Amino acid sequence: MNTTIDDKLSTLQTLLKAAGRVAVAWSGGVDSTFLLKTALDTLGAVNVLAVIGDSESLPRSDLAEALRLAATWHVQCEVITSGEMADPRYVANSPERCYFCKQALFREIRLAAGQHGFTVIVDGTNADDSGDRRPGRRAAREHGVRSPLLEAGLTKTEIRELSRRLALPTTDKPAQACLASRLPYGTPVTREALTQIEAAEIFLHELGFSQVRVRHHGEVARLELLPEELPRLADPELRRRIDARLKALGYRYVSADLKGYRTGSMNESLAAGAPAAPALAER
Numbered sequence: 001m002n003t004t005i006d007d008k009l010s011t012l013q014t015l016l017k018a019a020g021r022v023a024v025a026w027s028g029g030v031d032s033t034f035l036l037k038t039a040l041d042t043l044g045a046v047n048v049l050a051v052i053g054d055s056e057s058l059p060r061s062d063l064a065e066a067l068r069l070a071a072t073w074h075v076q077c078e079v080i081t082s083g084e085m086a087d088p089r090y091v092a093n094s095p096e097r098c099y100f101c102k103q104a105l106f107r108e109i110r111l112a113a114g115q116h117g118f119t120v121i122v123d124g125t126n127a128d129d130s131g132d133r134r135p136g137r138r139a140a141r142e143h144g145v146r147s148p149l150l151e152a153g154l155t156k157t158e159i160r161e162l163s164r165r166l167a168l169p170t171t172d173k174p175a176q177a178c179l180a181s182r183l184p185y186g187t188p189v190t191r192e193a194l195t196q197i198e199a200a201e202i203f204l205h206e207l208g209f210s211q212v213r214v215r216h217h218g219e220v221a222r223l224e225l226l227p228e229e230l231p232r233l234a235d236p237e238l239r240r241r242i243d244a245r246l247k248a249l250g251y252r253y254v255s256a257d258l259k260g261y262r263t264g265s266m267n268e269s270l271a272a273g274a275p276a277a278p279a280l281a282e283r
Contacts, residue, residue: 005158008154016039019120020043021048021119022039022047022118023048023109023112023113023116023118024121025122027176028062030156030160030173031156032124033168048076049113049116049118050070050076050077050078051112051113052066052078052079052080054079061202065169076116080108081108082101083104083108084100090104101136102139103139103143105139106142122145122147123146123147124147126150126155126156174212179197182216200249209232220252221246223254223255
């Protein structure tokens with residue numbers, strides 16, 4: 001029997017009603033924003049707490065947008081400092097980086113939620129997220145975090161469609177991941193690198209590129225753009241502007257990945273047990 005998008009939405013609402021009161025781990029992205037709005041509509045504002053984990057890995061623009069939306073919706077909102085940069089295991093940037101990050105995040109969210117009398121924590125993991133390597137899911141299980149979008153079987157495409165029905169500002173927001181995901185495994189996570197990556201991606205968005213990743217390989221910036229947007233790089237003036245700006249940010253070389261944007265590209269080095277690739281600048 002085929003399960004329709006409306007069936008899945010009904011399942012989501014049933015899961016939220018069963019929880020009664022929920023603290024939503026909110027990043028400001030497509031999935032967690034839809035989850036937050038559905039929780040508000042289903043349970044009422046008094047039974048919902050939004051918790052934003054702020055860190056150097058969260059783009060400042062995402063935090064600002066989330067806070068503006070929280071004010072518009074009059075939702076209870078707590079901004080906590082996740083503190084993963086204090087964990088040397090996270091900074092070392094092994095393939096388990098996401099696990100250490102989520103451990104720190106969910107620990108702080110659990111504390112904040114408890115102070116407001118919330119015991120159920122939910123996050124925006126969806127049905128598509130089971131296809132990529134996600135060590136953070138283990139941390140969620142260990143901290144008892146529920147993923148009702150996943151439990152309801154909702155995919156990213158379906159979440160965007162339901163967001164469109166609700167006229168959410170995140171409906172067409174590009175997929176986002178923490179800034180640390182731009183660093184090859186084994187390259188330490190530093191505030192300087194994260195700031196450099198964020199500034200480079202902001203510039204590329206300002207030039208009209210819709211989906212961007214600046215993969216940070218030491219002195220090399222490897223740009224991942226949507227395949228249909230790669231032809232724009234044939235414009236010599238545009239290439240000059242990109243090269244000049246990214247070099248001003250500290251990169252020595254700027255390259256374009258001809259395969260284009262794809263999620264989890266840093267995990268490609270882990271395929272078949274291969275070691276993480278060294279920084280290109282070392283070759």
